Amino acid sequence: MTSGRKLRILVAKPGLDGHDRGAKILARAYRDAGFEVIYSGLHQTPEQIVHVALQEDVDLIGLSCLSGAHMYLFPRVIELLKENKAEDITVIGGGIIPVDDIPKLKKAGIKEVFLPGGSLKDMVDWAKANVEPCRYGERKE
Amino acid sequence: MGLAKRVLQGDVRATARLLREVEEELPGAIDELKVLYPHTGKAHVVGITGAPGSGKSTLIDVLIDAYRKENKTVGVIAIDPSSPFSGGAILGDRIRMQRHATDEGVFIRSLATRGWHGGLSKAAANVIHIMDAMGRDVILVETVGVGQAEVDIMNFAHTSLVALVPGTGDWVQTLKAGILEIADIFVINKADKQGVNEVEVELQAMLQMGAPSAAAWKPRILLTEAINNKGIDDLMEVIRQHRESLIASGRYEAYLRERSRLELVEVLKSSLMDRVSRMATEDDYVEKLIDDLASRRVDPYSAASDVLKRIVQEGKF
Numbered sequence: 287m288t289s290g291r292k293l294r295i296l297v298a299k300p301g302l303d304g305h306d307r308g309a310k311i312l313a314r315a316y317r318d319a320g321f322e323v324i325y326s327g328l329h330q331t332p333e334q335i336v337h338v339a340l341q342e343d344v345d346l347i348g349l350s351c352l353s354g355a356h357m358y359l360f361p362r363v364i365e366l367l368k369e370n371k372a373e374d375i376t377v378i379g380g381g382i383i384p385v386d387d388i389p390k391l392k393k394a395g396i397k398e399v400f401l402p403g404g405s406l407k408d409m410v411d412w413a414k415a416n417v418e419p420c421r422y423g424e425r426k427e
Numbered sequence: 428m429g430l431a432k433r434v435l436q437g438d439v440r441a442t443a444r445l446l447r448e449v450e451e452e453l454p455g456a457i458d459e460l461k462v463l464y465p466h467t468g469k470a471h472v473v474g475i476t477g478a479p480g481s482g483k484s485t486l487i488d489v490l491i492d493a494y495r496k497e498n499k500t501v502g503v504i505a506i507d508p509s510s511p512f513s514g515g516a517i518l519g520d521r522i523r524m525q526r527h528a529t530d531e532g533v534f535i536r537s538l539a540t541r542g543w544h545g546g547l548s549k550a551a552a553n554v555i556h557i558m559d560a561m562g563r564d565v566i567l568v569e570t571v572g573v574g575q576a577e578v579d580i581m582n583f584a585h586t587s588l589v590a591l592v593p594g595t596g597d598w599v600q601t602l603k604a605g606i607l608e609i610a611d612i613f614v615i616n617k618a619d620k621q622g623v624n625e626v627e628v629e630l631q632a633m634l635q636m637g638a639p640s641a642a643a644w645k646p647r648i649l650l651t652e653a654i655n656n657k658g659i660d661d662l663m664e665v666i667r668q669h670r671e672s673l674i675a676s677g678r679y680e681a682y683l684r685e686r687s688r689l690e691l692v693e694v695l696k697s698s699l700m701d702r703v704s705r706m707a708t709e710d711d712y713v714e715k716l717i718d719d720l721a722s723r724r725v726d727p728y729s730a731a732s733d734v735l736k737r738i739v740q741e742g743k744f
Binding site (some may be wrong): 321 | 529
């Protein structure tokens, strides 16, 4: 019935932050937009997140961090993706992130940063506009 | 190097990519599957089905642990439903299995049903083949949370587990046809909850009510508390006994033949359907037939027979 290309997204909670209400709401919004969403659950290491992303062949990773550790955790995910030759996976971040950190995160490879007060619609629209479902369709290699 | 060759070497990225191509039904995937097919048929496939919340994912989590202690590599296919409204899905089974996320010996893939009924997804058969070819010793397949009639798993798994929990109904439920008939092993999970004896007694009564059979395997009933890792050694032992019984009784061979027959029919159906739907929308010949049908100059059975003849004559699918 609904075969065809579908965007696959990993919503992940790196680090020791235990607040995932936002991540769950976002997962739900992506689901309702027609995406297939894998939610990692709480307290994930960057290594776990990258392994899941590789096995599940996701197109987009959304990292949520409300604990203040984003400057270590987010770039570490990018680093591990590079080590696994998976830098084609788009990574975005969100949470309690000081605006001064945003340019640094973007420089590290985080494509977009979403802050409290942002709308779910914007996040869904961003994914639709910036992420190509099934990047392998054209079999680049 | 082709994807299939990399899958045979156990390459995670290539495997994940091929799984995606198979799921999206991309044209190149079939050639890769052709390369892999001779390397399949080695893994033991264990299906786990049961109602939502019966503990299927948690059971798989502890089974992964048990198999890893035996140094076996494990593939997991975890299926969750797609939304009938948006087509989207939350694939949440692997949350229970995250402690294995960085173990190279464990490959977990979540699939959405994408409109497929029966408890699995359309791609499940090929996803099993790919994990098998990748060299996984055991493949654990978790169906969507099911009700009564989703029995597809029995055609894919060598050993079918049906997970139940206490407090889900009285004797009449166990009389009904459906998933209770397909179990090789009943797992009454959450066995610390009230009502566990009732479920066990009802199941035993159900099994005794059946006509006496000469079958080599009689379904077994086991109690577990997956979340506390209780009863898992026994479960592993009974899964092992079931596999040995399959092989010793010759039913393993029979199963493989039956499985192959079903697969051939499925592939034929799907390629014919594709061909027919392309014809029905693109072909002038079919348009004329439809005109004839509409004006009652021909009946649909003769028309369909004409179309089939034409497909065979063309020799291409």
